[in-house]
Amino acid sequence: MSPQEVKQQNLVAIYQALLQLMTQKPMAAISVTELCQAAKVSRSYFYRHYTTFDQIILAYQEQNMLHYLRQLPNQSQVSLADLMTHYFELTQTEVATTRLLIKNGKLDVLVQTFQTVFKLLIKQNRVSNPRGMHIFEEPYYYEFFSGAVVNVAVNWVQRDMPEPPKYLGQQIDHLAKYH
Secondary structure, three states: OOHHHHHHHHHHHHHHHHHHHHHHOOHHHOOHHHHHHHHOOOHHHHHHHOOOHHHHHHHHHHHHHHHHHOOOOOOOOEOHHHHHHHHHHHHHHOHHHHHHHHHOOOHHHHHHHHHHHHHHHHHOOOEOOOOOHHHHHOOOHHHHHHHHHHHHHHHHHHOOOOOOHHHHHHHHHHHHOOO
16 A cells, blocks of 8 residues: 555544544543544554644545545536535535534634635636636635635535525525625
């Protein structure tokens, strides 16, 4: 196994172990030793790669979202509505995890994950914006947009996802046009 495959395997193991432990008790009550034992990784592995449990969640969530988005149509740009539809589909697929993270007060990690991936897609010029790219240069735009989208997703999940992801994707696209 390559070093990259080992790293990926360890990330998945420690992330899944953290989620499992979070179903049993609050994240604040989980020790590094307990997490490492559950994940079957060494404490030195943990301290070499992470300083907080949030970093584990962020690393896995970013990787998972990027993997999912690689399945987007292989065109140079994707509309905001399509991109947001895919985000809500992923949220729907990962609803149990999303609920667990919300329950443990990890809304900030969800926002940070979204913001990081969205910035990367903008940097790669993957998101079409009919109003031009200048909006992405506005101060606090990423923070505003990321917080808004994740808050919509959290509310949607807490209401048991009554609308389909495509509807929410279209709504975000519609609302984004008023910025």
